[in-house]
Amino acid sequence: MADWYPISPRLTKEGAFEAFSDLENAKDMKPVPLAPNQRQFSDFKVHFTSVSLDTASRLGIASIVDISSASNTLVMTYDAMRYTETSAESPLGGAIYGTRWGAGFRVMVTIWDLQAKLEVQPGIIAAGVELGMVNASFEIVGFGIANGDIFKDLPGPGRFDRNNYSRLSKAADAINGYLQKNVDSLVPQPLQVFMSAPRVQSQLASSQAALYAARQLSAGKTCVVALLANRVKSRFNEDAIRNVYKALMEDFAENKLPSSQERDRAKDWLKFEQVGG
Amino acid sequence: MSNLIPVGTQQGQSPVAAASASPAASFTSFRVSQDFFTGEQAFTSSIGKFSDASSASKGAVVVYEAMMLTDQEETRTIEGVRWSVRYGAGIRLEITVKEAKSEMRFDAYAIALNASINNTQAEYEVKLIGLDAERLKGVSIPGIGEFNYDSYEKLITTVEAVRQYMVSDGAQLTPSLSHVRLGRAPGAVDLREAQSVIFGVQKLARGTTLLSALADAQEKQLNANVIRAVYQELAGSASEQQDPTKEARRRAESWLELAS
Numbered sequence: 001m002a003d004w005y006p007i008s009p010r011l012t013k014e015g016a017f018e019a020f021s022d023l024e025n026a027k028d029m030k031p032v033p034l035a036p037n038q039r040q041f042s043d044f045k046v047h048f049t050s051v052s053l054d055t056a057s058r059l060g061i062a063s064i065v066d067i068s069s070a071s072n073t074l075v076m077t078y079d080a081m082r083y084t085e086t087s088a089e090s091p092l093g094g095a096i097y098g099t100r101w102g103a104g105f106r107v108m109v110t111i112w113d114l115q116a117k118l119e120v121q122p123g124i125i126a127a128g129v130e131l132g133m134v135n136a137s138f139e140i141v142g143f144g145i146a147n148g149d150i151f152k153d154l155p156g157p158g159r160f161d162r163n164n165y166s167r168l169s170k171a172a173d174a175i176n177g178y179l180q181k182n183v184d185s186l187v188p189q190p191l192q193v194f195m196s197a198p199r200v201q202s203q204l205a206s207s208q209a210a211l212y213a214a215r216q217l218s219a220g221k222t223c224v225v226a227l228l229a230n231r232v233k234s235r236f237n238e239d240a241i242r243n244v245y246k247a248l249m250e251d252f253a254e255n256k257l258p259s260s261q262e263r264d265r266a267k268d269w270l271k272f273e274q275v276g277g
Numbered sequence: 278m279s280n281l282i283p284v285g286t287q288q289g290q291s292p293v294a295a296a297s298a299s300p301a302a303s304f305t306s307f308r309v310s311q312d313f314f315t316g317e318q319a320f321t322s323s324i325g326k327f328s329d330a331s332s333a334s335k336g337a338v339v340v341y342e343a344m345m346l347t348d349q350e351e352t353r354t355i356e357g358v359r360w361s362v363r364y365g366a367g368i369r370l371e372i373t374v375k376e377a378k379s380e381m382r383f384d385a386y387a388i389a390l391n392a393s394i395n396n397t398q399a400e401y402e403v404k405l406i407g408l409d410a411e412r413l414k415g416v417s418i419p420g421i422g423e424f425n426y427d428s429y430e431k432l433i434t435t436v437e438a439v440r441q442y443m444v445s446d447g448a449q450l451t452p453s454l455s456h457v458r459l460g461r462a463p464g465a466v467d468l469r470e471a472q473s474v475i476f477g478v479q480k481l482a483r484g485t486t487l488l489s490a491l492a493d494a495q496e497k498q499l500n501a502n503v504i505r506a507v508y509q510e511l512a513g514s515a516s517e518q519q520d521p522t523k524e525a526r527r528r529a530e531s532w533l534e535l536a537s
Binding site: 008067105132135136140148150160204243269272 | 280282303304305306307308309310311312313341343345350370382383384385386387429432433436437440441443444465466467468469470471472473474475476478497498499502503505506507509510511532533535536537
């Protein structure tokens with residue numbers, strides 16, 4: 001089901017979302033533009049959402065350090081912004097139906113090791129942090145605001161507890177007042193998109209590509225042959241296959257037959273030996 | 278974890294730090310954050326106070342910062358690794374926990390409490406980035422010291438004073454190398470992590486309990502957390518002692534077959 005998702009507003013030179021730059025149709029994944037005479041910053045909203053770390057990473061607002069960090073980790077976002085909504089008759093890149101162009105700030109609370117059955121709402125998570133039930137880190141980023149006055153309303157070092165959550169609620173009011181007064185000097189950024197749930201690739205997929213490549217290498221196949229066989233079934237990322245060949249071969253070239261030493265290295269890797277690379 | 282990873286600026290500590298520069302650019306946004314990093318992650322980006330990689334592997338670092346940032350992002354390839362670097366100015370507080378314990382909460386407040394009851398040892402360092410300490414009249418910057426509840430309370434006052442200075446008329450902030458942006462390229466493969474994944478899937482396909490798989494993984498020095506993640510993705514949240522279901526084993530077998 002389609003919904004509004006927070007996204008990194010960084011765009012490529014072609015005006016497409018940088019977060020989607022690895023997709024085949026990357027150049028079409030653009031924000032729906034504002035109409036020439038559309039009134040800017042017409043609405044104010046505090047928008048709350050929670051997504052998995054995989055999805056947050058897909059949207060360019062978080063980074064996955066390793067597979068284990070991706071499981072049991074949630075990212076809660078809280079956007080306080082003035083914005084204007086745009087919508088497209090047919091979805092851009094087949095996925096983006098609408099865009100919220102705005103300015104304001106985004107709070108991202110990453111909740112690690114979410115063992116407790118807590119409802120993911122800012123106030124409840126803040127209480128969970130206070131009770132020592134969850135590990136949470138926070139990040140607050142301004143969009144379209146170069147004035148640091150808001151600093152005084154934002155949390156200092158400590159934790160994402162109820163006190164700091166309350167400060168953020170007050171900061172949202174303060175930022176709305178600031179944005180209203182300074183509309184003329186603000187530049188709207190594409191902060192949210194209306195789209196179906198972003199498809200995320202399993203964190204296990206790159207390991208599957210590595211297994212495939214190491215098996216091909218240990219069987220004495222060149223990288224070209226491995227890539228061609230892969231292409232027939234369109235299974236794994238080609239760069240991942242190349243990278244494994246490069247890491248396990250002393251002297252890599254795509255059409256070079258692996259030496260017996262290189263094949264042994266791949267076999268050792270498949271037996272879980274540490275082979276470097 | 279954020280996309281923006283704080284990076285140290287001392288020369289000679291890391292390839293990233295060596296790429297320091299101060300371009301002429303104006304600030305376009307602000308950022309206030311508190312994040313924690315494993316010792317290994319911290320050591321790679323020259324944050325925290327570890328003497329070497331071995332001591333870093335036992336620790337963790339909590340970083341609080343209040344910064345103004347520019348929009349400028351540059352890509353630099355250093356020793357074969359592509360880094361996207363960002364520029365900012367402000368205050369950063371780094372809290373280094375020498376020996377991280379799994380039951381600990383990694384925020385400044387919890388570490389301060391733990392250190393005060395001798396449950397852990399921690400050090401702090403205050404870094405001013407792109408900000409001239411001499412202009413901070415009347416603000417005492419403690420620099421480096423032992424981190425406990427007493428120092429925590431003093432540091433809150435310091436951070437508050439610096440934040441006030443940053444929004445004052447006389448503030449002089451110079452964009453300086455402050456962060457690298459992390460994002461795994463679509464084709465990037467961590468070979469050691471991949472081995473842990475494959476090991477986990479193989480064990481699951483053979484019907485091994487997670488508990489036994491973890492014990493076997495220890496011999497081969499594979500990553501237990503990754504194996505846990507594999508079991509969770511393919512077998513759901515069964516207990517560590519529970520035999521995998523037929524369905525979970527079948528999923529693991531299919532996963533292995535697909536890579537043939």
